Amino acid sequence: MILKKNNKKIAKKKNLSEKKLVKKEKNTPAKNDGEENTISTKGSVRTPALLRGMKDLLPKEEFFWKTLHHTAENLAEAYGFGLINTPILEETALFVRSLGRGTDVVDKEMYSFEDLDGGKICLRPEATASCARAFIVHGMQSLPQPVKFWYYGPMFRHDRPQAGRYRQFTQFGCESFGVHDPVVDAELIAVAYHFLEDLGLKVNVHLNSLGTPEDRQNYLIELTGYLRTKRSYLCEDCKKRLVKNPLRVLDCKNLECKEVLNEAPQIIEWLSESSKSYFMKVLEYLDEINVPYVLQNTLVRGLDYYTDTVFEIYLEEDSEGAQSALCGGGRYNGLVEQLGGRPTPGAGFSIGLERVISVLRKQTDEGTCKIKEVFPSVFFAQLGEQARRRALRLLEVLRKSGIVVAHSFGKSSLKGQMEMADKLKVRYSLILGQKEVQDGTAIIRDMESGIQEIVDQKKLKNALEKKLQPKV
């Protein structure tokens, strides 16, 4: 059918030049596999597209990812967190019960579907609930407390894609279960802060406390009461929020709403004495370990499970941009119980790595990025079949001694290989030709000065190590 259509189209273009006609015909599929849309301008088969909001991580970005992973691993382990890897697929109920019905994440953004056996499952939209589940399932309440996890992996939310927002994204996060102590909160904030700081980012920690669920409930009543009296001044969105999730009115960006909020009751004033002093302790500990922070009494988090301390970390400059929240987290003392475990306090944070990388890339363009990519410092050029064989062997030796050597066996001309060496910006090239193979030597060429020296193949490794040592 499609074939017919195409012919029709070609027939229509009867005044096309012969050349163009031939080209078009070449692009016509010889046969159709029965799939729809198999026609493409590029060849006879339509290339399946990248799904919306998804992203391929290409080798040119790998370096960032590697750095982030190392940084996360080192930091988390230094603070005594143990790696946990929970499945990407979970029971849908896990998130409905923890994040709460009525939150956008659960209501609109979950990739949930029916399993082959009829069970309701979904792609995890976050990892905290999974950690809590694992904590319960593996009876970790009988481990020495706190139990500290760190995780690193993909999360899924069917949101509308935007800069710094993908449907599959990667989070690094830490969770700490079993201890209700301000030190825990402070430590988590410190880890998140240092992670971003280690990457050379200047960030601000925004901090608030929601108190106990009772505090929150009392405050909520008070706040809703107040907002109702000012209802007519609020924007449309906030009117909806008033019914659905009044706390969110607090961080509305609308100016008139902000004005209304100036007079609104402050959550801090509604905290119980113990919550208040708990929060003060968190601040004191942060001062103690020199983590700067900003109090933000309008900061509430979108997920239901938070209690007491909540925080977000933003990039210091350009705090506009809705996507500038790099990290979010807080305490969730009721979570484990909500999921059917023994009452267990907990706290954690997670960092959106795509956002971090987008900042790092911007800095790289500006030349202010702290992270620098390491290139191979040696290139191996070979000439002729015998040299190629010998080169393979020598490369093994060099690889085992940890020297990163680039090569391009695909190119046969020395000229081509030298061009490649130049593009890779290596410091030295090794040249091995017919002559060298016979003499058992190799040429080491300093790419900057062009000076060459002939070295015995057996001494190649040592010679290179020596040359590379001082500058590295």
Place this chain on the structure above:
RNA sequence: GUGGCCAUGGUAUAAUGGUUAUUACUUCGGUUUGUGGAACCGACAAUACGAGUUCAAUUCUCGUUGGCCACCCCA
């Protein structure tokens, strides 16, 4: 989910209701075959998809898909 802007080779771009779709970078090959950074030459390679208007659409219109931005929300 709502609104705005956008869609030309791998990347970045030019142009046009009509004949060979511009240019640069990248990639590949070459300028006497064992030496890179320069110069020159050549090759590969694009109008997102579908429909409509038209003698003729890459250009105009609509739809789809995708991207960016803002909102919502969140990391």
